[in-house]
Amino acid sequence: MVSALDDESEGGKRTIELGPGTGAITSRLWQRYPEMIGIEIDQRAMRVLSRTVPGATVIRSDVLMVNYTKLAELRGGPLSIVSNLPFHVASQALFTLADHADGVRSAHVILQQEVAQRLVAKPNSKKYGIPSVVFQLYADPKILFHLPPTAYFPRPNVMTSYVKLDFEAAAERRRALDVDPRDLRNLTNTVFRYRRKMMQNSLARILSCHTTLIDQLPEEYAKLRPEQIEPWEFVHLTQLVFGKKEFPKHFKRAWRGEFGRTVRD
Numbered sequence: 001m002v003s004a005l006d007d008e009s010e011g012g013k014r015t016i017e018l019g020p021g022t023g024a025i026t027s028r029l030w031q032r033y034p035e036m037i038g039i040e041i042d043q044r045a046m047r048v049l050s051r052t053v054p055g056a057t058v059i060r061s062d063v064l065m066v067n068y069t070k071l072a073e074l075r076g077g078p079l080s081i082v083s084n085l086p087f088h089v090a091s092q093a094l095f096t097l098a099d100h101a102d103g104v105r106s107a108h109v110i111l112q113q114e115v116a117q118r119l120v121a122k123p124n125s126k127k128y129g130i131p132s133v134v135f136q137l138y139a140d141p142k143i144l145f146h147l148p149p150t151a152y153f154p155r156p157n158v159m160t161s162y163v164k165l166d167f168e169a170a171a172e173r174r175r176a177l178d179v180d181p182r183d184l185r186n187l188t189n190t191v192f193r194y195r196r197k198m199m200q201n202s203l204a205r206i207l208s209c210h211t212t213l214i215d216q217l218p219e220e221y222a223k224l225r226p227e228q229i230e231p232w233e234f235v236h237l238t239q240l241v242f243g244k245k246e247f248p249k250h251f252k253r254a255w256r257g258e259f260g261r262t263v264r265d
């Protein structure tokens, strides 16, 4: 896991571990990147960590609340993230990173295999959904390898995967999106909520109160279901419905939050 990371910042000062716990990964990571930072919410784990890896810098915080854009500025460039968070926090953490995409170079994360497969799923498959669209546009996700339950103690009931999200490789594409990410989120969330419906039906609610009218939805999209639409076509659809908008330069939370709920700035 550690060798997959190739952070070249001085002393590894841009290496950030999310949820170091009692230090199983941190002890190895810190040997290679002594200037790394851990972000941990549990004070008891931090106490243990101060004994197992006494030299490591650990901040007590919720990984979902961190401003990674600011942290990247403070550390002199985009961050290399390593994470083995509990499964219920892990995908929320990825959406948080998407909101700070320009402040992140790469993220190496352990995820439930099921979640990992959703990130890389292609259209026309059951696993294709919002995470596939978002992360294939934002970060070039790749499953590096799978980990069996025997790799852990205690053993989990599920298979896990080690995934790399390459935010740096996708930077140019992301900046050329020409949509406000909040509009993209609104559109993808709406249509995937009605997965079995054709776009002309699922988009009716958005379009009825917008300048683009439902009967102006191009024929090539109108009869399709969301799982048949490529990630870049979601961008095109967002441009059609909401108009082209500059990608916000300033920090705006667009992706963090539970699907379907409004996230305010």
Ligand SMILES: C[S@@+](CC[C@H](N)C(=O)[O-])C[C@H]1O[C@@H](n2cnc3c(N)ncnc32)[C@H](O)[C@@H]1O
Residues within 6 Å of the ligand: 018, 019, 020, 021, 022, 023, 024, 025, 039, 040, 041, 042, 045, 061, 062, 063, 064, 083, 084, 085, 086, 089
């Ligand atoms: C499964 S343990 C992994 C520990 C270690 N990274 C490892 O691989 O052995 C997950 C860690 O994430 C921490 N954690 C959970 N939710 C968090 C959050 N929202 N912010 C920061 N840390 C969190 C937990 O306290 C725990 O120490």
